[in-house]
Amino acid sequence: MAEVNKAEAAVEDETATAPGERRINMIQAINEALDIMLDRDPDVMVMGEDVGYFGGVFRATAGLQEKYGRTRVFDTPISECGIIGVAVGMGAYGLRPVPEIQFADYIYPGLDQLVSEAARLRYRSAAEYIAPMTVRAPFGGGIFGGQTHSQSPEAIFAHVSGMKTVVPSTPYDAKGLLIAAIEDNDPVIFFEPKRIYNGPFDGYYDRPAKPWKSHAQSVVPEGYYRIPLGEARLVREGEALTVLAYGTMVHVVESVCREKGVDADILDLRTLVPLDIEAIEKSVKKTGKCMVVHEATKTAGFGAELAALVQERCFYHLEAPVQRVTGFDTPYPHSLEWAFFPGPIRIGDAIDTIMSE
Amino acid sequence: MAEGDGSGKNRPRLALHVPEPKYRPGDVADFSHLDIPPAGKQKRPDEACAAADTNPLCTDLIRVLGDDDQAHGPWDPRLSADKMRAILRDMALVRIFDERMYRGQRQGKTSFYMKCIGEEATSVAAAHALAFDDMVFPSYRQQGVLMVRDYPLIEMINQIYSNKADKLKGRQLPIMYSSREHSFFSISGNLATQYPQAVGWAMASAMQGDSRIAATWMGEGSTAEGDFHSALTFAAVYNAPTIFNVVNNQWAISSFSGFAGAERTTFAARAIGYGIAGLRVDGNDALAVYAAQLWAADRARSNDGPTLIEFFTYRAEGHSTSDDPSAYRSAQEQNEWPLGDPITRLKNHLIAIGEWSDEQHDAMDKELDEKVRAATKEAEKNGILGHGLHHPFKTMFEDVFEELPWHLKEQSEQAIRERELKWPK
Numbered sequence: 001m002a003e004v005n006k007a008e009a010a011v012e013d014e015t016a017t018a019p020g021e022r023r024i025n026m027i028q029a030i031n032e033a034l035d036i037m038l039d040r041d042p043d044v045m046v047m048g049e050d051v052g053y054f055g056g057v058f059r060a061t062a063g064l065q066e067k068y069g070r071t072r073v074f075d076t077p078i079s080e081c082g083i084i085g086v087a088v089g090m091g092a093y094g095l096r097p098v099p100e101i102q103f104a105d106y107i108y109p110g111l112d113q114l115v116s117e118a119a120r121l122r123y124r125s126a127a128e129y130i131a132p133m134t135v136r137a138p139f140g141g142g143i144f145g146g147q148t149h150s151q152s153p154e155a156i157f158a159h160v161s162g163m164k165t166v167v168p169s170t171p172y173d174a175k176g177l178l179i180a181a182i183e184d185n186d187p188v189i190f191f192e193p194k195r196i197y198n199g200p201f202d203g204y205y206d207r208p209a210k211p212w213k214s215h216a217q218s219v220v221p222e223g224y225y226r227i228p229l230g231e232a233r234l235v236r237e238g239e240a241l242t243v244l245a246y247g248t249m250v251h252v253v254e255s256v257c258r259e260k261g262v263d264a265d266i267l268d269l270r271t272l273v274p275l276d277i278e279a280i281e282k283s284v285k286k287t288g289k290c291m292v293v294h295e296a297t298k299t300a301g302f303g304a305e306l307a308a309l310v311q312e313r314c315f316y317h318l319e320a321p322v323q324r325v326t327g328f329d330t331p332y333p334h335s336l337e338w339a340f341f342p343g344p345i346r347i348g349d350a351i352d353t354i355m356s357e
Numbered sequence: 358m359a360e361g362d363g364s365g366k367n368r369p370r371l372a373l374h375v376p377e378p379k380y381r382p383g384d385v386a387d388f389s390h391l392d393i394p395p396a397g398k399q400k401r402p403d404e405a406c407a408a409a410d411t412n413p414l415c416t417d418l419i420r421v422l423g424d425d426d427q428a429h430g431p432w433d434p435r436l437s438a439d440k441m442r443a444i445l446r447d448m449a450l451v452r453i454f455d456e457r458m459y460r461g462q463r464q465g466k467t468s469f470y471m472k473c474i475g476e477e478a479t480s481v482a483a484a485h486a487l488a489f490d491d492m493v494f495p496s497y498r499q500q501g502v503l504m505v506r507d508y509p510l511i512e513m514i515n516q517i518y519s520n521k522a523d524k525l526k527g528r529q530l531p532i533m534y535s536s537r538e539h540s541f542f543s544i545s546g547n548l549a550t551q552y553p554q555a556v557g558w559a560m561a562s563a564m565q566g567d568s569r570i571a572a573t574w575m576g577e578g579s580t581a582e583g584d585f586h587s588a589l590t591f592a593a594v595y596n597a598p599t600i601f602n603v604v605n606n607q608w609a610i611s612s613f614s615g616f617a618g619a620e621r622t623t624f625a626a627r628a629i630g631y632g633i634a635g636l637r638v639d640g641n642d643a644l645a646v647y648a649a650q651l652w653a654a655d656r657a658r659s660n661d662g663p664t665l666i667e668f669f670t671y672r673a674e675g676h677s678t679s680d681d682p683s684a685y686r687s688a689q690e691q692n693e694w695p696l697g698d699p700i701t702r703l704k705n706h707l708i709a710i711g712e713w714s715d716e717q718h719d720a721m722d723k724e725l726d727e728k729v730r731a732a733t734k735e736a737e738k739n740g741i742l743g744h745g746l747h748h749p750f751k752t753m754f755e756d757v758f759e760e761l762p763w764h765l766k767e768q769s770e771q772a773i774r775e776r777e778l779k780w781p782k
Contacts, residue, residue, distance in 0.1 A: 045564070071564045077594055082553050082587030089494075089557025089571075092542060095564070097557075109583070116547040117554070123756045125535040125543035126525050130759075162757050185759045230762070274762035 017213075024220050025212040026197045029171035030060045030136070033178035034098065036224050038068045041096060044182060046073045048083060048100030048136075057102060058138060058197060084110035084135065088117050091131040098182055104139035104191055105148040111156075118187040119162035134181040134188045139167070140248050140295050141327075142195035142205070142341055146334040152247075152296035152327070157189045158272045158305065164188045164229055165272040169196065169250040170217030173270060176227030184229060193247035201248055202255035203343040232276035234283075238263035241354060242283040244306050245293040246270065249342065253293050256347045262355065272302055280306070281313050288319040289354050293342060298326040320357030323350045376615030380687035388695045396420035396642075397429025404656040408634045411664075415625040415635040418669060421644040422702050426709035434486075434648040438712035441703060444485050444643050445713075446721060448477035448700050451501045453725045454510065457733060458517055462531075462678045466741040467517050469531045473498040475641070475673030475691070478699035479604045480574070481505055482643040486650035487572055492562075494542045494555035494573035497532055498604065506539040510732035519747065520740035526748040526755075549575055549582035552601065556588050559597040559657075570598040570657040572650070577624050577667075578609020581617045589631040589665070598657035600650065601633075601665040604640065606672035611685040628665035640670030641696040643703045670696065750776055 017023060024032070037044045046061055052075035055062030065073040076083050080101055087097040101107045107114070118131040141150030157165045164186050168174035174192065181188040195201050199211045212218035235254055240263040245253045250268045257264040265283045269276065284290045290310045292303040307322040325342050333340050380386045399419045402410045421433050428435075436444075455472040462470040473480065480501030484493070493502050503513065512524060516534055519527040525535060535543035542551060542558075555573035562569050579585065580603055592599045603624045607614050617624075628635025634656060638649045646668060653664035671694040675682045707713030740746025754761060754769040761769070 077587075077590050079587045079590060081583050082556075082591045085550065085553025085584060085587060086557030086560060086591055088550075089554035089559075090561040091557075092554065093492075093558045093561035093565075095561045112547060113550060113553070113584075117545060117550050120545075121543060122759070124525065124529050124533070124545070125537075126528065127756045128535050128537040129543050164758070274758075274764070277763055 021219050022222065023213040023218040024171055025199065025218065026168070026171045026174045026192070027058060027060055029175040029220050030178055030192065031062060031064070032220070032222075033175045033182070034061060034064060035067070037098070037179060037182045038064060038072060040224065043094060043096045044098060045071075045090070045095060046098045046100070047076050047087075049076055049078055049102050051075060051100050056100065058194065060136070060192075061100070080106055080108070080110035081113055084113035084118065087133045087135075088113060088121065088131050091118075091133050092121075092129045096182060097133045099133065099135055101135060101137040103149050104137040104153055105151040107135070107137055107153065114157075114163070114187070114189075115160050119160045122186070123162055130185055131187045132185045134178070134184075134190050136178075136190045136192060138194040138197075139191035140193040140195055141332055141337065142201060142248060144334065144337055145332070147331045150332040150337075152191075152294065154189075154191060154272055155296060155300060155302045158302050162186070164274065165191070166229060166270065167191045167193065167247040167272065168270065169193065169247055169268050170200075170215070171212055171220050172217045173227055173233065173268075175220055176225050177229065177270060179224065180226040180229050183226065188229070191247070195248045196251065200251040203252035203341070203347070205338055205343075227270070229271045230274040230276055231270065232279040233268040233270055234279070235266040235268050236264065238265040239287060240264060241289040241291060241351070242267065242280075242287045243291045243293060244269060244280060246272065247295065249293045249295060252343065253347060256344045256351065259344070260348060260351060262351055275309075277309065277313070280310065284310050284314040285317045288317050289357070290314070290318070291323040291325060291350055291354055293325045293347060295327050295342060297329045298324060299329050301326055320354050323354045325350045376613070376620055378613035378615065378686065380690060382683055382685065382687060384687045384689075386687040386689040386693040388693050391695055393695050394418050394420065396423035397431075397433070399430065399432060401431035401652070404652055405659060405661045406634070408628070408632050408662065411634040411636060412629055415629055415637055416623050418637055418639055419645050419649055420639040420642050421648060422642045422706055426702075426705040428644055428706065432645055432648045434644055434651060436644065436647065438707065438710070440485070441644075441707055442713065444482050444647065445700065445703050445707065446725070447481045447485070447501060447504045448643065448703070449722060450504050450725050450729070451477045451481060452700060453722065454500070454504070454513070454729050457729050458514070459678065461517070461733070466737070467519070467531050468742055469678055470517065471497055471532050471677045472674050473500060475694075475698060476604060476606055476670050477501055478643040478646045478703075479602065479640045479668040479670055482646035483572070483602060483650040486647045487654055488569070490540050490569055491654070492540045492542065492555070492558050492569060492571045494551035494558070494571060495544060496548070496551065496575050496579065497544055498576070499574050500532065500534070503534060503536065503539065503541060506541065508534075508536055508539050508541070510729060511736050512536075514733055514736035515739055518736060518739070518741045520736065520742075521746045521748060522736070522739035523748070526752050528753075548579040549584035551575070552584050552588035553591060556591045556595075556597045556599050559592070559599040560595050563595070563598055568658065570600065570654060572600040572602065572654075574602040574604060576609060577603055577605035577607075577614050577617050577619065578612060580624055580627065589627070589633060592663040593631045593633050596660065596662045598660070599663040600653040600657060601663065602650075603665065603667045604670060605667050606670050608672045608676070608682075608686070610676040610680060613686075623667060625665060625667035634662065634664040635667070636664065637667045637669060639696055640668030641699040641702060643699055644706075
């Protein structure tokens, strides 16, 4: 069940560290999760383009090859089909591979292996064979990545039966969710919002970036812990409006609501499949209003599924149409990034509309 | 239509080449253009040789059984008569099983079937050369591997009939078998996907310091898929103990092998560019198939690397029960095929060396026919497709995930409600 994190009470921009507290960024949290799982389970292995000696283009796997050796952490040819395909075979053998796709935008060559194979293997073999793999991929925009370094393809995967989709939004969650994903016996797509690798992002691209150390959720325990898949996080408790978001948008929404003084109930979904429907229903039935926010394009995006579920399950509690605030239905542009990105103005406008209903 | 500035008008016109098979329906088929070398003339390099040493074998054709029904040359695996009779028996079983299941489909007992008539050696003889626990990643025409590994016929038929005893719970199209116990990987409808998976399995085996290797099969048509390229690249890079079998049966449904690139080079020759050992083998010669598979298995097992083997053979029947080959190829082709029939050739060899007779062969066929008939009868007690004896509705929702999430629980309840509306108690 979703629970208000007590540490959330801490005020942002507070860099003070309590005794025994340790603040790290999302990359470090992911690196720690991989380190812990490589250490705990000899069947866990990490592979992908540039993940070995070099430690990954985002440093997520830094130091791991040196620590665990080249047969546990290694570089691969540039072939997403090959990376996912061999991971399926390794899973069939009994390993627990954690392949990396360098950018979510480049996952498509591996799509047949993911959709037709990894996701269906347990079902079609009546559980004789499974694909206990976790595919990590940096995802989302806000970094001037243009068309092929900014995409948010989560809806494609949420549509595939047999696959779990996870998107963390804080260092604390990234570590706990990644550990849970690696331990999960189903194939998991683990999308890491790269805009918030180094700090939370409030949507104001023209203001100085904030580091994670100013955020309560950068306090991350050193050892093993897990956050169950399928449970949303209540980011902020409120009465006026329910906001459903995940990834980078959690921080943008939080900031906009604070600025506008809206008493919103903000849910960070964390896992899209399986979805924490209970938390969503409970919140929308309390507030009577629901807004869905994601970076991905609008048409047939995951927001459409969320809006439909809320409509089906909370119809008599709704006081306004469900609002969807999303990226536009265009490829992700380069120069017009901030006109595309669902930032404070688009979200604020939607809040004004829904609150005036 | 794009036009230049006119400056290139004196250049010759380009012409697109669209491959066309030699014979279409009504044509007289003649395979005399095929270069079929005599049996026994091909050199057999050491299993530990450099991959490039196999280059000549990629365009040659490894053959053991000659027109005189005798075994020739260095590739003769010198099998005992018992072993050869075992291979012959498994090939005969596959053919008899195929005939009965094909008939079952025509009688409406199931929706679909695929035979491997003419290609029995490429799975049966190959599987005999592997260890029982070597992992097999098959395509849909390697039912022979299951026969070699003594997978119960009744389980195969239960799967084909999707009945209440089907271990795959009626979820899979007929012949998409799976048996972990027999180291036989779950068959997928998506072509070529098993190739990188076999490499991953072999890499895992090597990572763990295991001694098992992986063998995988695909048709020549599937080599055009990207997965073929990914698999061979990964196998070469990591020296993965994998055997890549390409069953070149000349046809991918209605498309002849020219559409997979056969007009320019052999399929075995693809190995050369990857730095992988390659062998091109008479696929209707069970002894050559066995010898090549064993060579590749020994090579892989000794950490000497992967091998690509092209089995040159002929798909004697339609692609599947949904296909009519008389619509796209000469009906004569099957009879004119110069490499003959794998069962007849091994049978004649055994007879020629005094280890078999026509009478023994007929008696074996009769016994196998009865065995298949009995298994069919037994399986039919568990139901045939569409006759009501299937798995409970709720099983449709199981195994999508390890645990049933809320949305599948809800949909499962809906399916059961619908059943009660359709068949009120």
